[in-house]
Amino acid sequence: MEIGSSRYTLEIIKDKLIKKGAEAEIWQGRWFDLQAIFKVRVPKLWRHPILDSKIRSIRTIKEAKIMYYSLEENVRVPYLYDVDLENSTIIMEYVDGTILKEIFPKKHKEFSFEIGRILSKLHSINIVHGDVTLSNFIMLNDGKICTIDFGLSEFSNRVEDKGIDIHLFLRNIESSFSSLSKESFEYFMKGYSIFMKNHGEILNKLKEIRRRGRYIAERRRVKIF
Amino acid sequence: MFLLGIESTAHTFGVGIVDEKLNILANVNSTYIPPKGKGIHPREAAIHHSENAAEVINEALKLANVRMKDLSAIAIALGPGLGPCLRTGATIARFLSLQFQLSLVPVNHAVAHLEIARYACNEEDPLIVYIAGGNTIITTFVEGRYRIFGETQDIALGNAVDYFGRMIGVEYPELINVEKLAMEGKQLLDLPLVVKGQDVSYSGLITSALKLIKEGYRVEDVALSFIEYAYSMLCETIERAIAYTNKKSILLTGGTSRSIILKEKLEKLAQGQNVSFKVVPREYAGDNGGMIALTGMLAFMHKVTIDPIRSYVKPMWRLDQVDIPWR
Numbered sequence: 001m002e003i004g005s006s007r008y009t010l011e012i013i014k015d016k017l018i019k020k021g022a023e024a025e026i027w028q029g030r031w032f033d034l035q036a037i038f039k040v041r042v043p044k045l046w047r048h049p050i051l052d053s054k055i056r057s058i059r060t061i062k063e064a065k066i067m068y069y070s071l072e073e074n075v076r077v078p079y080l081y082d083v084d085l086e087n088s089t090i091i092m093e094y095v096d097g098t099i100l101k102e103i104f105p106k107k108h109k110e111f112s113f114e115i116g117r118i119l120s121k122l123h124s125i126n127i128v129h130g131d132v133t134l135s136n137f138i139m140l141n142d143g144k145i146c147t148i149d150f151g152l153s154e155f156s157n158r159v160e161d162k163g164i165d166i167h168l169f170l171r172n173i174e175s176s177f178s179s180l181s182k183e184s185f186e187y188f189m190k191g192y193s194i195f196m197k198n199h200g201e202i203l204n205k206l207k208e209i210r211r212r213g214r215y216i217a218e219r220r221r222v223k224i225f
Numbered sequence: 226m227f228l229l230g231i232e233s234t235a236h237t238f239g240v241g242i243v244d245e246k247l248n249i250l251a252n253v254n255s256t257y258i259p260p261k262g263k264g265i266h267p268r269e270a271a272i273h274h275s276e277n278a279a280e281v282i283n284e285a286l287k288l289a290n291v292r293m294k295d296l297s298a299i300a301i302a303l304g305p306g307l308g309p310c311l312r313t314g315a316t317i318a319r320f321l322s323l324q325f326q327l328s329l330v331p332v333n334h335a336v337a338h339l340e341i342a343r344y345a346c347n348e349e350d351p352l353i354v355y356i357a358g359g360n361t362i363i364t365t366f367v368e369g370r371y372r373i374f375g376e377t378q379d380i381a382l383g384n385a386v387d388y389f390g391r392m393i394g395v396e397y398p399e400l401i402n403v404e405k406l407a408m409e410g411k412q413l414l415d416l417p418l419v420v421k422g423q424d425v426s427y428s429g430l431i432t433s434a435l436k437l438i439k440e441g442y443r444v445e446d447v448a449l450s451f452i453e454y455a456y457s458m459l460c461e462t463i464e465r466a467i468a469y470t471n472k473k474s475i476l477l478t479g480g481t482s483r484s485i486i487l488k489e490k491l492e493k494l495a496q497g498q499n500v501s502f503k504v505v506p507r508e509y510a511g512d513n514g515g516m517i518a519l520t521g522m523l524a525f526m527h528k529v530t531i532d533p534i535r536s537y538v539k540p541m542w543r544l545d546q547v548d549i550p551w552r
Contacts, residue, residue: 022468023461045497046460046490048453050413055457130422152422164422 012091014038023059023151028094031081035094039063039151040087056088059151064090066127066153075121076146095146101134104177111137112173112184114145116191119165122147123202124195128154128161132168134176159198163205166192170206227291228298228525229282229321230518233314234306234334235359236265238274239514240285243522247344250289252508252515255281262391265358271309278317285514293321298328298530300521304542305359306334311538319533330521331531334512335360335544339371340523341516342478342505351503352472354463354491357479357512358383361425361459362544363466366552373545374470375423375462382459383481385427389451392435393444403448404486410449414442418454423465425458456487460494467498474501480511523551 011032019026027038041056043049064083067090071077079093104111115137122129129136130152138146154161169188173181193199232239232254239254257273259265286292301318304311322329338360339353352374355362361377380388383400390399395406416433419426434451438444463475475495477488482504495502509516527550 022465044460044464044494046493047457048413051418051453051457055418 012036014040021151031091034081035096036081037078037092037094039090039092041089053088057085060085060088060090062155063150063153066150066155067092069125069127070122070147070150073121073125075118076140076144077150078146078148095138095140095148097138097140097146099135100137100139100145101176103139104134105180108177108180108184109187111145112187113191115169116188117194118145118147118191119169120192120195120199123162123165126155126157128156128165130154130165130168132165133172159201159205160209162202163209166202166206167209170210226297227289227295228300228330228518228522229285229291229296230300230302230332230514230516230521231282231314231318232302232334232337232512232514232517233274233310233317234302234304235310235512236270236273237512238277238281238314239512239517240281241513241515241518242285242289242291243515243518245522245526247519247522249515249519250291251285252513252518253281253285253288254511254513256511258397261396262394264387264391265307267307267309270307271313274310274313275317278313281514282317293325296325296327298330298521298525300330300332300517300525301536302334302337302517303331303536304334304539306538306540308538308540311540315536315538319536322533328525328530329533329536330525330529331536332517332520332524333542333544333547334517335362335542336371336547336549337516337520338478338505339364339544340520341509341513342476344519345506345509346476346503348474348476348503350472351474351476352463352466352470353476353478354459355479356382356459356477356481356487358387358481360479360544361427363423363462364544365466365470365472366549369548369550369552371544371547371549373543374466375425378421378424378426379428380431381481382425382427382455383479385431385455386452386481389431389434389448392431393438393448398483400481400484404452404484406445406448407452407486408449410443410445410447412443412446412449413453414446414450416450416454418458420458420461423462425462427455427458430454430458452486456484456490459487460490463491464494464498467500472500474503476503476505478505478510482510483507527551 014027014029016028018028025040067077078095082091136149173184226245230241237254237256242251255277257270299318299322338355353364361382363375364371387399390403395402417429437447
């Protein structure tokens with residue numbers, strides 16, 4: 001199959017805008033027989049046109065690559081259908097299920113463990129997610145957890161970047177379900193230690209990150225350590 | 226009730242006078258201009274401040290038609306800023322406070338840049354972009370404090386543009402002159418674009434841009450590329466902040482808000498995000514005494530004062546460490 005959608009436009013229908021983020025639009029539609037999501041990085045008028053198309057194509061490739069590597073390592077993410085570089089669009093599986101944010105308190109220990117396990121796997125192959133919030137995990141009908149939105153993801157082996165990922169998870173739990181945060185973190189770390197042999201090092205970095213000036217307010221509100 | 230505010234955190238010694246209705250009656254400023262090709266030398270700037278302080282204070286009093294004995298308080302920017310400059314202003318403020326038995330009000334310089342912009346543009350709760358020689362901060366007000374949504378991890382945008390300008394030999398004011406060169410640029414060259422989550426970083430950009438100059442690329446093209454990359458990084462984090470915070474307006478403040486190209490970009494950005502966009506008036510863009518007086522009055526009316534004996538300067542006083550009781 002050739003990259004670029006122009007030759008089979010008839011089979012591809014992008015018909016409903018479901019989300020407009022800062023960088024990309026998420027459209028729902030059909031790709032041949034399948035329900036599909038179209039993630040479109042839209043041109044920014046405030047950017048120089050050459051820089052704009054360069055940024056959009058680099059980031060589209062990177063995101064698709066990261067999703068592909070994750071799938072290869074058995075991390076459940078939406079299946080890639082196509083990458084349309086001309087329109088900086090990733091066409092992927094439409095994932096049907098429940099956003100974890102809506103059901104988190106029901107099974108917060110299991111979910112936290114599973115998120116820990118997923119991040120552990122990703123970090124062990126040097127991928128950081130960059131936007132770890134409960135809205136970016138979906139429970140599928142078969143009970144598996146699917147990770148979505150790799151828009152801020154990076155290839156990185158830096159302890160700092162991995163620590164930030166965990167910090168993002170913690171901060172998200174604290175702001176949404178603060179009474180569950182201590183237990184959630186405990187189970188998260190159990191999952192996180194599965195593939196990450198140096199999780200102690202990351203944990204120390206996390207402590208350092210949370211001591212930094214800009215996070216003072218959070219530190220005062222909840223004591224995790 | 227009148228309050229006199231003193232600004233001396235960097236290159237400007239400024240004095241502002243406000244009344245209790247927050248009318249700014251005087252805003253007199255004297256700015257130290259470094260020798261051609263040089264940046265601010267903290268000691269030289271401090272000497273400038275001590276030499277010009279009396280004259281600036283007298284002029285402000287005359288302009289506002291206020292005598293020292295009419296004042297209720299003195300406000301002083303205790304930080305963040307350059308140590309020697311801060312100490313010069315603080316010494317003068319402590320003296321005035323003790324000599325005329327006036328309350329001393331500590332003001333955070335960054336908070337003052339935000340408050341003057343809100344006041345002058347009549348904005349209640351905007352996303353504020355504060356860009357200057359010493360700061361690059363995207364902030365909103367949440368639960369009693371200004372929270373930093375994104376910032377620079379190394380040097381400030383204004384500092385980066387000024388430094389780049391001096392290295393390629395443009396004259397003061399570097400910002401305007403670098404942008405003039407950039408407008409004559411034709412070819413966009415490759416440079417690093419460093420956006421880390423919500424933060425930006427400018428140090429690598431300067432090094433790479435200067436390397437292109439050494440390699441013999443046209444100065445105009447390098448200037449164009451430098452400006453495009455530097456502003457694109459900032460705009461991207463601003464756009465993220467708008468999407469995340471759902472604020473309905475963007476307010477630009479600080480010395481670098483005089484930039485013509487950035488204003489154009491932000492206008493387009495605001496249009497695309499369907500929010501309004503305002504810029505602080507020119508007289509309150511750079512460091513000025515008026516903003517310290519205004520913020521000092523807001524603080525003073527909420528009983529924020531400091532004992533002169535404990536009024537140490539705070540060169541690293543972060544924006545998000547300051548409680549804002551008036552909001």
